[in-house]
Amino acid sequence: MIRPKKHMKSSFIWLINLYTVILTMTVLLVTTFFVWSSIKNYNAELNQAETTITTEMSSNVSRSIQISQQFANQLVANAETLDNLNEYFTKSLSEYSDYATDRTISSGQYFFLPNEARLFLMNHPQVTRFSLRLANQKKTFVASQKKPGGELIVDKSEQRQAPFAITTPLVNPYTLNTDGTLNITFSVRDFEHQLSQIDAAVPMQLFMRTPQGKAIFYYSGKGVANKEQQKVVRAMTNDRVDQLEGYRVQRKLLPSGYTAVMVVNQTKAKQMMFSRTLPIVISGLILLIGLSSGLRLIFRRYQQQLEMIVDTVSHFSADNLSTRVAVIPEHTDLKVLADGINRMFEEIHEYVYTIYQLKISNQEANIRALQAQINPHFMSNTLEYIRMAAIDANQPELAKVVYSFAALLKNNTDFSAKATLKEELSFVDKYIYLYQVRFPDRLAYQIKIDADVSAIEVPKFMIQPIVENYFVHGVDFTRNNNALSIKVHQVAQQITIEVINNGHLLTEEQVVQINQKMRDANNVEKRSSIGLQNVYLRMKAYFGESFDMAISVTDADCVKVTMHFTNVEG
Secondary structure, X not given: OOOHHHHHHHHHHHHHHHHHHHHHHHHHHHHHHHHHHHHHHHHHXXXXXXXXXXXXXXXXXXXXXXXXXXXXXXXXXXXXXXXHHHHHHHOOHHHHHHHHHHHHHHHOOOOOHHHHHHHHHHHOOOEEEEEEEEOOOOOEEEEEOOOOOOEEEOOOHHHOOOOOEEEEEEEOOOOOOEEEEEEEEEOOHHHHHHHHHOOOOOOEEEEEEOOOOOEEEEEEOOOOOHHHHHHHHHHHHOOOHHHOOOEEEEEEEOOOOOEEEEEEEHHHHHHHHHHHHHHHHHHHHHHHHHHHHHHHHHHHHHHHHHHHHHHHHHHHHOOOOOOOOOOOOOOOHHHHHHHHHHHHHHHHHHHHHHHHHHHHHHHHHHHHHXXXXXXXXXXXXXXXXXXXXXXXXXXXXXXXXXXXXXXXXHHHOOOOOEEEHHHHHHHHHHHHHHHHHHOOOOXXXXXXXXXXXXXXXXXXXOOHHHHHXXXXXXXXXXXXXXXXXXXXXXXXOEEEEEEEEOOOOOOHHHHHHHHHHHHOOOOOOOOOOOOHHHHHHHHHHHHHHHOEEEEEEOOOOOEEEEEEEEOOOO
């Protein structure tokens, strides 16, 4: 036996799983898109940060070089200035002051190195210190923001690397010889602040190198550990930064000839990339779990109700015809389905009962048919002998009665399914004649049939039950005016049969009730004889939708049975 419950259950779960797979793929695609977008934005931010840093470094170096070059050009503008510088290095401050004053009186140009240093530092607050060394002098002039007037010292600090220092040669414009060097140290605090404001995607380590390869600047982001700083600085000092494993090294040649070196820890870059994409993945996973769980919770009750319906159908199919689907309170599609199934069960139950009753009736009919077939020739021969005896006894009326009865008997024992209208009416005529013989002065009848419809075949016994119904329920032999009329005629292809009697009159309610019972195919309860409904059903089955039959009461207070149908034989 097929088990629809399992089939349904697998189908329903398969649909839910399919929807879950589609939902999962959708969420995965959306999550993948956002992860890809995040990685793309991350790389774009990294490239933007590198570009911004390169631009800032280039701009900062260019400004510093320009400031240094302008001040160097100011110091070697002419021969008097170079002589003035030499005098400062060889004389005491008071003697140099007198010298500067005398030169101003004679040349009209005032140049006093301490004053020039003070003005330079005042105009360029980003300069923390500068030193001036002449080629023919052992001492160095050093000025700072703390001591803007400067002083001559034996400076050994020039040996060490300044954080951000630009060295500019003092080129004699007349001899083109290098008469000294100007070393200006710039503050990197503002520059580092600018770098920290850049929303870099990963912590970077930055180096600045002069065209000669000397490192003049180093910067590390907040996320760079001390060990990592020492490792990268040591590799940069030994010029082996390209050999560092796990680092991406990028060099940018600036327009000034300086080189910006950016070192990025790829492991940390991946970690930061992962930290960016992880919330997206977690959000996608939470969304997927929430939607999947919500889907199953929503359809759980629906699934239970559907399984209940299928269980009921399974029990019904297992011959438990009394089972019904439990009432579903919610007004949903399943309620409509359950109500429809219950109605179908009721109809099936009625059909089964009807078939059962029809089987019983059929068995009874078969028994009666067997009884009717008991030696029909013997009965026919006996009646023929009686008829001949009546004729010999000069009793023609008795002979006619016997003949009519023998004809009825022969027709009843003939199990043909069809008969012509002429044969059917001939049989009815003999049937009525036998009643008239018994009540000659109390019954009159008339049968009319058009000649062009007499050969039309119809189901056998389609008029006799109507006539019999009249004699059983309608006729009153206490009266002497009982009348019965049968007419058969044709208009175009429409054939009409009318059976009219003046028996017991029917009320309007009785007419409606009889017509309804006659047309109700389910009204096949226990019956012992063929009735109006049997005629209606057999004629409907034979002629189809063209057939109609109705009981009515005429204006003359007669009961009329009317049948209409189309000639199927054309």
